[in-house]
Amino acid sequence: MTSVQNLIKRLFPHKIITHRLSDLHNQLLQQSIDKNDIFLSIEKENKSRQFCCLSIEELLRLFECCPTTERTLYESISINKPVRTYIDFEYLIDKNLNIQNHYIGPMCCLKVLYYFLNAPDDTINTVERYTENILKQFLVLEASTTEKISYHFINVNPSILFESISSLGIFIKAIIRFLLLAIVKHKCAMFNMDIPIEQFNNASNLINQLAPFIHTLRNHCRQCNTSIPYVSIADIAYLLVQNRGNEWTLAIDTNVYSKNQQFRLFNCVKYGKNNPLVPSTTFPFHYQLEYSSHNLLKKSLITFMEDDHIPKVYLNGDKFDINLSSISNRITTFSYNLININLTNQHIIPLTFSKPSTNVSKSRTPQNLIHFNKINHLNSSVKDIQLFLNFVENIVTSEPSYQGYVHTCVRGIYNKDLLFFNIAEKLHEHELATKYPPFDPLKFEQFFVNFRTTDSTLIHLIDQIKSSTVFTLDTESILIPYQLNKPALIQFQIILSESFSSVVLIEMCHLPRAYEHTLTLVKQFFQTLFNADKNIFIWGDSRELHNFCSYNLFTCDQLDLCNPIDLQNEFKTHWNKQHPHQPTTSASINYSELACELSQWLDKCRTTSSFDIGLDRTLYHFNSAEIEHYQSLIRYAVYDFLSMQQIILKLKLIEHQESNINPSNEIITATLNDLTDMARDDDQHDLPTTNNFEPISPADIQADSTPKRQQTLTKAERRPIHNRTSILKQRKRYYKNEIIISNIDRRFTIKQIKGIIKSYSVPYSAVKFSTSSTTRKQSVHIGIRSPSQLNDYQHQIDHLFTTSHYNRFINHQQTYRSSSKR
Ligand SMILES: [Zn+2]
Structure with missing residues (x-):
């Protein structure tokens, strides 16, 4: 298989190919390059890239010699070059099942662009003529699949260009603001909203305000016109879509105007995929004329200009202006003044301004x-x-x-x-x-579970699980390109008292071998844990945990049995109650909220680290720098969910009495400082046992299932947690108004069900399963927030969760997971 970069080397042996764009720029400084040369980025395995610079003739030659499936080419858009207007438009189909006609959004986007980039023309007086003109000016490239709508719109025969990618970005954002305000300000029988003017400056705020009305707008505002010809309020509502996390956002990606942007080239593929960006047949470019693919390639380049006599929009202070210096014809000059620049200027958002230093x-x-x-x-x-x-x-x-x-x-x-x-x-x-002081976790003892862990440690942990009812659980996965995340670590906390817990890090990539007895104990460990009488708090996505079933330590059925409590949801509800003016909008809580709530500071910089490397330092030989790195990974992993414990206490999900007040110095516990000290204190690598603490002999365990260390805890710390009642009370409240759907397919997980209900915009408070003791059929109970609409909601969702629904759902999931964003 010949890669593109090898082909370039063969065709143009003198070409420089670098691993960094900055290196390419630096090396080219010594050579003279034509301003029309094209900077290319070549995508390789692992999403890594290489860079080179070709003339248009060289690029055309490369296209001739390179088969489409190998063409992993992107145009690297320099910050200081004039650009054509381009838009990246995409959304996931299965997140937007309410959209029946997938052409409305793209067409609306094209009409809007055409309107803002051209002078008004009275002679275009039918929608057919209007569309015809749009498709003479815009090339629509499509890479849509069964799971994704994906278009690039490129203004290939432009009336105006933009002086730089950043001025284009601000221009597009101003247009978006114009569109959102057009919706917000319009009033009709179905829509009448008063949004305070200070909300107007924030597009995501506006989108959130509009979210509950989007279906109404799409269905009822087709006659509500805007100042843009042939664009209704309903059309604009199709530009608002739901993303992977079911949050409302724009189908227009505004991130493609940043520095060092790489935009996929015409008829090129993503690495390892086979869906080239090809001219759309639904929106055919200039359909009376035939264009060669060479011609289309040339026209589709964002920074390549055959004709330099096109005026350019630039930012003059905080206003857009048009640079007409390249034009001599007075009449054309006059008509450019009519372009809707002034309209756009009214919608420039101060926040989008940045002044990148030129020096x-x-x-x-x-x-x-x-x-x-x-x-x-x-x-x-x-x-x-x-x-x-x-x-x-x-x-x-x-x-x-x-x-x-x-x-x-x-x-x-x-x-x-x-x-x-x-x-x-x-x-x-x-x-x-x-x-607030730096994050100071409550006292805990730490254990690793891996192939070094002894039977006695595992037995000890199983006993601890038996004696406790409150647990927090979190997982870490590592990212592998083009694959699902690889599950790497289960972090698990046994809350033994109000202020003391055991923290267990289960290293999935370093488990005992199948024939070893310890593996049986690890399985027993999970069997004890995943039980209906255990309260397991999970931060966010419990589907993550399902990915760990592949290690055969526990099954998905076991997981479904335990019905974990989504702490993130609890926290969100709590936060919204406490801070009604600052609703949490994103699916994941941001950490200033967390810090605010915990009154503590939590550093979160290790999120994408390699948790599969073997954190237990007795596993492998480390040098001191490595130890430090691993200690920081452990610290991250541990802090991450010790913070969960504090949230549980804070939200009073378990009772919290005088704990952690004046902790006695006599208490022997492992704090992170101890851990770090231990890591540094010697260079001895061949420790026989796995945890960093005093080994526990089987005799100790027989005599008393509580290990020695814990016997030195203070009374307050040993007080058991009477948490069941408060959790049960809360659960009862959740299910007061519930919808029960019987005989559902058993393979649906709680998480999946929640996601599906959410996509139907049904505001649920909680979801749980029940199994009939006579028929063994499974039902799902869905607690509903607004009881007055219970019947409506029931009607909307009661046909769901059947076996055929599950099969359809899984098909979608698989295709959806195997796709990746642009
Ligand atoms: Zn309307």
């Missing part, structure tokens, strides 16, 4: 780092990092009322050129950082 060397001075005191994690080996920091800082501080702040910045694991910024509000974060 790179100046901005690299270290003073600029001074107030980024949280940035220590950053490896600044890439020279441009300072520039990115400034860039991000400019964006997040440009609006005085949103004092943005860069919390952390981490580098992508596979693509080292990617930086992930964790941005927060400065005032709030700063307040938190000074007000």
Whole structure:
């Protein structure tokens, strides 16, 4: 198999191919390149990329020699080059089952673009003529599949260009704001909403406000016109779609206008896929004329301009303006003044402005780092990092009322050129950082479960599970490109008293072998745990846990038995009650909320780390730098769900009495400091047992199932937790108004059912299973938040969860999982 980069080397032996775009730019500085040369990014395995620069003739030659399935080519869009207008439009079909006609959204998008990029023309007076004109100007490339709607719209015969990708980005965002406001401000028999004007500046706020009405808007506002010809309010509502997490968002991806953007080329594929971006047959380009694929390729390039006599939109201060210097004809000049630039100008959002520094060397001075005191994690080996920091800082501080702040910045694991910024509000974060001490977990003892773990440790842990009813559980997976996440770690906490717990890290990639007795004990361990009488709190997605069934330590049936409690949901409900003016909008809670709630600071920079490497330091030989790295991974894994315990206490899901007040110094517990000390104290690697604590002899266990250490706990710490009642009370409340669907397919998990109910916009409070003692048939009980509409909701969902529904659902899931975003 010949890869594209090998082909380039063969065809054009003198070409430079680099692993980093910045290296390519640096090396090309010495050569003279034509401004029309095209920067290409070549996608390879593991989503890594290489970069090179070709002339248009070379690119055409490359296309001739390279079969489509090998063409993993992207156009790398330089920040300072003029660009054609382009849009990336996509959404998942199975998340938007309410959309019956998938052409309305794309067509609406095209009409809107055409309107903003052209002068009004009275002679176009039918929708057919209008569409015809649009398709003379826009090339529509399509890579839709059965699970995804995916288009690129490219303004290939433009009236105007944009001076740079960033001015295009701001222009598109202004248009989006115009559209959202058109919906919000319109009033009709079906829609009449008063949204405070201060909400207008935030697109995601507006979308959230509109979310409950989107179905109504699509179905009833077809006659509600806008100032854009042939575009109704209903049409605009098709631009709002639900994403993977069922959150409402835009089908137009506004992230494609950032720096170093790479846009897939015409007739090219993603690595390992076979769905090339081809001209859409539904929206055929200029259908009276035949275009060669060479011609289409040329036209579809975002930065390649055969004709330089096209005016360019640029940002003049905080307004768009048109640079007409390349035009000599006065009449055309006049008509350009009519382009709807002024309309767009009214909708520029101050927040979208950023002033990327043009003077790179100046901005690299270290003073600029001074107030980024949280940035220590950053490896600044890439020279441009300072520039990115400034860039991000400019964006997040440009609006005085949103004092943005860069919390952390981490580098992508596979693509080292990617930086992930964790941005927060400065005032709030700063307040938190000074007000609250660093995260101080409650006391715990830590165990590893892997092939080194002894029988006695496992027996001890099983006894602990038997004696407790409250557990928190979290999982970590590692990312493998083109595959499902690989389950790596189960973190599990046995809450033994109000302020003392055992923390167990089960290292899935380092389990005992099948014939070993310890593996049987590990299975027994899970069998004891996954039981209906155990309260297991999980943070978020319990489907994650189902992925771990492949290790054969427990089955999906066992998991369904235990009905875990979604702590994230509990927390959200609690948060919304306490902070009605700041609703949580994202599926995952952001950490300033968490910190606020816990009054503590939790550092979350290790999320994408390699949890499969074997965390127990007795497993392999480590040097001290490795130990430090592993300690920080352990710290992350442990803190992550010790924070769950604190949330449980905070939300009073279990009773919390005088715990953790004046903890006695005599209590022997393992805190993280101890762990770190232990990791450093010697270089001895061949420890016989797996946990870092005093080995427990079987005699101890026989004499007393509580190990020695725990006997030294204070009275307060040994007090058992009387939690059942408060949880049961809460459960009762949830199911007061319930819909029961009987005889459902047993393979549905709670998580799946919740997702499906959510997609029908039914506001549930809780979901649980029950099994008939006579017929053994399974039912699902769905607690409903607004009882007045119980009948409506029942009608909407009572046909679901049958076996045929499950089969359809799983088909969707599989195809949906195997697809990946752009
Ligand atoms: Zn309307």
